[in-house]
Amino acid sequence: MKLTRPSLVAVLSFCMLIAPSNAQSRSSDSGATEASVTVGPRDDGNWFVRYSFDAPQPVYAIAHSLTGYRSATWSSQTEGVRLGRLDGIDVIVMDEPVDEIEFSIIPLTGRLPNDPTPFVTFAGGGIAVHDAQFELIGFKDIESVEALDGDLSALSSEVLPMTVTVEAEGPVLTSAAVSEDTLSAPVQDQYIYIGEGEYAFNDGFSFLADPYLPEWLSSGLPSAIEGFLGVLESRWGAELERDISVIAAYKGAQARGLSLEGSVLDSQIMLELGGQGFSNRNSDALAYLHWYTIRELVGLFQTRNGAVLGGPEAAWIHDGFANSIAYQLIASDMDAPDGFLSSVYQNAFEDCVTTLEGGSLETALERGASSGPYACGDFIALATDSYLKQRNLFDFWDGLSDWAARSSDHVIDKQVYFTSLQLMGATPRQRERIRAIVEDELGQPRRALRDLLQDAGLQPQFTANGQFRSMDWPDYSGE
Structure with a gap:
């Protein structure tokens, strides 16, 4: 190709x-209680979301609720049932547990910073519904949610096994099934x-x-x-x-x-x-x-072999590596890739410096610097390969995944990254250089990034006014 x-x-x-x-949907515990959810358009232009429980609990957290848009777009239609926000988590609270609850919602069709678009519209008139937006985690009381301090990942309990039914006039389909007017399928992090x-x-x-x-x-x-x-x-x-x-x-x-x-x-x-x-x-x-x-x-x-990507603070790992690999594959098929790579990485260098001027890399997404993990993480990926003398991002990622598989949650986070880096041959000094880029608020981020590339042997070249120009690119031949 x-x-x-x-x-x-x-x-x-x-x-x-x-x-x-x-x-990344949380895996389900086969021993957990189950739930079902039915969604579809209402006559007034809104949509309904109807949950049914086999063993209702008084409190549920919505598993994908980082953005908090539901407080403004979901309205309870069941007496004694309220939806609110607690420590950054969307929570459904019942005065008394009931088998069925319903909400009227305004479908959110805009992008979210940390989750997929809930409802994707199509110019052809279609709409796609992300099933995992409805996933729930049950609790015995509101104090159990408060104890999380806003961190759903700290839960030992799991997302309820759930079936979603989409009701609409006309064809409804997934990649595995097609139906007319209604379709039911297990919630599995897909669009219907x-x-x-x-x-x-x-x-x-x-x-x-x-x-x-x-x-x-x-x-x-x-x-x-x-x-x-x-x-x-x-x-x-x-x-x-x-x-x-x-x-x-x-x-x-x-x-x-x-x-x-x-x-x-x-x-x-x-x-x-x-x-x-x-x-x-x-x-x-x-x-x-x-x-x-x-x-x-x-x-x-x-995410092969059961690996789970870390949260926003670890985005530099997977986003940066994916960014670097994508550039590699484009450049590998060019007659003269150097000019292309120099140009895109000139922009990436400035983007990374700007991100680090605002704070540590691991807080970039928290600060709204959404491009920082891609830019800085890309340079870290290239420096990692150079430190390990592999010049092969694919092999390093396999090593990273293997070490994550040894952990209880299989999450690829910075602890797994730095452990893998050292086990695969990086020296403590090399590890420290990358750690500083990730964790520290640097006084001179431009110099720190430049020193990282030089220390990794990438031979970065800069203009007279300090702008990035080029470096020693990896071998993109794949041989």
């Missing part, structure tokens, strides 16, 4: 500002699509395109994805454990420029794209889309 040669590097550099959500369209099945994946997606994209993207999957499987030396699905939702061409956002789910990728730049065939838009798609696909390989 021939990757597109971009002619406007700025387009690719800019898209680092858009951070996809990496949703309502509207005209169908999944096309390819080697290793299925693809659902908005009927209004420009033909030059709908016809070319499946073959591109197949090629990208093949390259990633070859570089990692293993296939994904199961087939995936990809959905391309088109937002229309009303906006100027290019708009592209995405979500990496358990075995699915949602791409939300639009803008005038995608209206007609052009190499810049295609390069942008290809780069972004590769980066999303990498996220699926990062």
Whole structure:
């Protein structure tokens, strides 16, 4: 598969500002009580969300509630049932436990900083519902939620096993089932699509395109994805454990420029794209889309073998590595990759410095610096490879995953990263250089980043006024 040669590097550099959500559903305990949820449109334009419980509890936390939008968009329709916000967690409280509760909701179709878009709209009139937004964790009382101090990851209990039923007029489908007017499926971190369209099945994946997606994209993207999957499987030396699905939702061409956002789910990728730049065939838009798609696909390989990506404070690990691999794959198929790489990393260097001027890297997302984990994490990934003399991000990630598998929660966080780094050959001094970038509030972040690249033997080159120019790039041949 021939990757597109971009002619406007700025387009690719800019898209680092858009951070996809990496949703990780909590695994379910087979011994837990169960619940079901039914959703669908109401006559008044809102939607209903109806929960049914086999063993109701007085308090439930909504598992995906980092953003807190439900307080303004969900309204209880059941007497004695309230929804509120407690220490950053959306909580449902009942005066007395009941078997069934219902809410009237305004479907949120906008992007969230830490979770997938709850309801994705399509130019063709369809809508996709993210099933995991309804997941619940039961509690015996409100004090049990307060004891968490806002940290759902600290729970020993698990998300309730749940079935979702979507009711609507017309076709309702997943990559595994198609039905008319209603469809039921286990909640498994996927989108359920309502509207005209169908999944096309390819080697290793299925693809659902908005009927209004420009033909030059709908016809070319499946073959591109197949090629990208093949390259990633070859570089990692293993296939994904199961087939995936990809959905391309088109937002229309009303906006100027290019708009592209995405979500990496358990075995699915949602791409939300639009803008005038995608209206007609052009190499810049295609390069942008290809780069972004590769980066999303990498996220699926990062969670093989039961690995779970760490939270926002660890985003620099998986986002940075995915970003670096995506650039590697684009550059590896260029006749003259140096100019492209120099340009995108010039922007990344400044982006990383700006992020570190505002605080530590691990607080970047908390501070709204959404591009920081991509930019700084990318440089850390390259320095890591250089320290270990591998120059192979894929091998290092396998080592990282193997060590995470030894932990009780299988989470790839900074502790796993630094342990793996040292076990795989980095010296304590090298480890300390990276740790400082991640954890410290640096007085001279530009110098710290420059020193990291120099210490790693990447031979960074700078202009007379201190701007990043180039460095010793890894071997992208794959040989």
